[in-house]
Amino acid sequence: xxxxxxxxxxxxxxxxxxxxxxxxxxxxxxxxxxxxxxxxxxxxxxxxxxxxxxxxxxxxxxxxxxxxxxxxxxxxxxxxxxxxxxxxxxxxxxxxxxxxxxxxxxxxxxxxxxxxxxxxxxxxxxxxxxxxxxxxxxxxxxxxxxxxxxxxxxxxxxxxxxxxxxxxxxxxxxxxxxxxxxxxxxxxxxxxxxxxxxxxxxxxxxxxxxxxxxxxxxxxxxxxxxxxxxxxx
Amino acid sequence: xxxxxxxxxxxxxxxxxxxxxxxxxxxxxxxxxxxxxxxxxxxxxxxxxxxxxxxxxxxxxxxxxxxxxxxxxxxxxxxxxxxxxxxxxxxxxxxxxxxxxxxxxxxxxxxxxxxxxxxxxxxxxxxxxxxxxxxxxxxxxxxxxxxxxxxxxxxxxxxxxxxxxxxxxxxxxxxxxxxxxxxxxxxxxxxxxxxxxxxxxxxxxxxxxxxxxxxxxxxxxxxxxxxxxxxxx
Numbered sequence: 001x002x003x004x005x006x007x008x009x010x011x012x013x014x015x016x017x018x019x020x021x022x023x024x025x026x027x028x029x030x031x032x033x034x035x036x037x038x039x040x041x042x043x044x045x046x047x048x049x050x051x052x053x054x055x056x057x058x059x060x061x062x063x064x065x066x067x068x069x070x071x072x073x074x075x076x077x078x079x080x081x082x083x084x085x086x087x088x089x090x091x092x093x094x095x096x097x098x099x100x101x102x103x104x105x106x107x108x109x110x111x112x113x114x115x116x117x118x119x120x121x122x123x124x125x126x127x128x129x130x131x132x133x134x135x136x137x138x139x140x141x142x143x144x145x146x147x148x149x150x151x152x153x154x155x156x157x158x159x160x161x162x163x164x165x166x167x168x169x170x171x172x173x174x175x176x177x178x179x180x181x182x183x184x185x186x187x188x189x190x191x192x193x194x195x196x197x198x199x200x201x202x203x204x205x206x207x208x209x210x211x212x213x214x215x216x217x218x219x220x221x222x223x224x225x226x227x228x229x230x231x232x233x
Numbered sequence: 234x235x236x237x238x239x240x241x242x243x244x245x246x247x248x249x250x251x252x253x254x255x256x257x258x259x260x261x262x263x264x265x266x267x268x269x270x271x272x273x274x275x276x277x278x279x280x281x282x283x284x285x286x287x288x289x290x291x292x293x294x295x296x297x298x299x300x301x302x303x304x305x306x307x308x309x310x311x312x313x314x315x316x317x318x319x320x321x322x323x324x325x326x327x328x329x330x331x332x333x334x335x336x337x338x339x340x341x342x343x344x345x346x347x348x349x350x351x352x353x354x355x356x357x358x359x360x361x362x363x364x365x366x367x368x369x370x371x372x373x374x375x376x377x378x379x380x381x382x383x384x385x386x387x388x389x390x391x392x393x394x395x396x397x398x399x400x401x402x403x404x405x406x407x408x409x410x411x412x413x414x415x416x417x418x419x420x421x422x423x424x425x426x427x428x429x430x431x432x433x434x435x436x437x438x439x440x441x442x443x444x445x446x447x448x449x450x451x452x453x454x455x456x457x458x459x460x461x462x463x464x465x466x
Contacts, residue, residue: 050438052285053413056387057420059439069437076434154289180286187290201309204302205283206292 003173003191003210005223010167011110013140014176015119018195019107019216020097020129028093032075032082039074046070048178051120051151060149062122067094094125099133106216107138110223114165116141118158118174120151141165153184161190173210175219183207193219236406236424236443238456243400244343246373247409248352251428252340252449253330253362261326265308265315272307279303281411284353284384293382295355300327327358332366339449340371343456347398349374351391351407353384374398386417394423406443408452416440426452 016022022044029036029043047070054060061069068091075082082090107115115138119126123144130136143160145151152158162169174185177195179202186192186207194202194209195216202209211222246252255277262269262276280303287293294302301324308315315323340348348371352359356377363369376393378384385391395402407418410428412435419425419440427435427442428449435442444455 046436049282049285049413050436052282052289053386053417053436053438055289056285056384057417057438058388059420061439069439073434073437151289153286155291180282184286184290187292201306203279203283203286204306205286205290206294206302 005225007171008113008173008191008223009171010114010116010161010165011173011175011219011223012116012118012143012161012165012190014174014178014181015117015121015126015129016097017177018175019099019103019117019135020133021100022097024098025090025093028090032080032086032090033078039078039080042077043070043074046073055151055154060151062146063120063144064091064094064122064125067091067125095128096132097129099135100216102215102217104134104138106219107135107140109217109220111138113223114141114167115139116143116161116165118143118161120145122146152181153187155184155188158185158188158190173219173223175216179203180205182209186210193222238458240404241346241406241424241456242404243347243349243394243398243406244452244456245349245351245376245394245398245405245407245423247407247411247414248350248354248359248362249330250410251408252332252336252350252368253366254333255330257331258323258326261323265313265319265323266311272311272313275310276303276307279306288384288387293384295379296353297324297327297355297358300324328361329365330362332368333449335448335450337367337371339452340368340373342450342453344371346456347374347400348372349376349394349398351376351394353378355379385414386420388417388421391418391421391423406452406456408449412436413438415442419443426455 013019025040026036029039033039047067050066050070071090117140121144123146126142126144145157148156161172169189172190173193174190175193176182182192182194183203183205192209193211193213196212249255258273259269262272266272280300283299283303304323350373354377356379359375359377378390381389394405402422405423406426407423408426409415415425415427416436416438425442426444426446429445
């Protein structure tokens with residue numbers, strides 16, 4: 001069923017790959033490798049894979065630990081030489097990710113509604129990174145999976161949004177740049193905007209997003225109508 | 234604790250990437266792309282990712298369907314033109330995978346013990362592929378995750394081996410070419426031989442294999458002692 005923007009009462013964003021640019025880790029990785037993009041790609045892929053694996057194994061550890069484990073795998077796989085101090089700097093780059101260029105303006109324009117961030121990140125990682133990215137002034141509720149001890153795409157994770165915001169699932173728009181995350185949220189019952197920056201196919205998991213957008217700022221037109229129709233801004 | 238081969242009463246093998254060479258799909262993929270290796274790599278990665286995601290989502294479908302979904306993603310991502318008949322041929326290549334060169338001889342030499350295969354594959358996929366690969370004469374028990382409706386690395390999957398073979402977990406050696414699968418089995422409590430054909434690092438999931446081998450045939454020496462010590466063969 002076609003989703004109209006007026007049905008949406010709250011907007012919940014994924015963090016990494018949605019508001020915060022994981023690609024900005026290349027600057028830190030350049031200190032340890034001549035091919036920082038390959039390093040970031042493998043690090044991020046392993047980080048996600050380890051979250052996927054630890055939930056069904058019943059071996060939850062927090063996202064900071066998973067991120068460190070994925071880095072250790074990446075360093076070993078690429079046969080990099082990384083001293084302990086350099087390893088710390090790489091990990092701390094997760095606390096200082098760059099926001100996407102349209103993240104701040106999008107949150108500002110949507111701030112008349114309840115806003116939230118729902119992420120695999122640990123509370124400290126999320127609070128620090130949102131602060132650094134200048135997204136704290138818009139006071140999003142921050143939901144970390146950490147108190148639940150399970151990772152996305154478990155339905156229990158997405159359930160936090162309607163439960164804590166007091167808004168029905170079908171009135172919440174979940175925005176994610178990760179196709180599997182958008183599928184997980186849709187499977188639970190949230191309305192979903194898939195932020196497809198790279199122009200890739202949607203993962204084939206039996207779900208479809210309500211909306212597909214290329215840029216975060218498309219959300220404001222979708223939710224509030226084109227700016228012309230609102231009498232300019 | 235160091236594992237001695239004499240402690241092992243039964244040997245359980247993973248199928249895909251362990252006995253059966255997923256790389257042999259390149260022959261079928263060459264019919265639809267000039268870069269069949271890239272096609273196989275993405276297809277296999279998405280197939281595994283979809284199993285990892287569907288279990289926590291509570292959206293189990295069988296491995297044949299997951300394999301088809303992963304193929305559809307791969308075809309879309311690589312922008313290949315694949316007609317329905319060609320798609321069927323690609324899927325059916327999973328029923329005719331080549332065994333690794335040392336698979337048959339290894340099963341033959343270990344056949345004095347209970348042997349089994351424990352795999353994500355659907356029963357039909359496993360029976361057909363093992364028959365085609367010439368591994369049926371060694372009468373392994375075939376455990377598919379399908380009756381359980383959940384994928385590896387859930388502990389419930391690995392539990393099938395001791396439950397059905399009537400052998401204690403610590404007396405069962407699980408052999409897998411997939412590092413995350415070896416970690417899942419170790420986390421449950423089986424003894425584990427990781428078949429590291431590619432010489433890559435072990436995934437950092439808080440587990441370690443009991444043994445690391447490069448070829449399946451190393452198992453016979455590990456389990457029965459060097460051939461010289463057994464009076465030749």
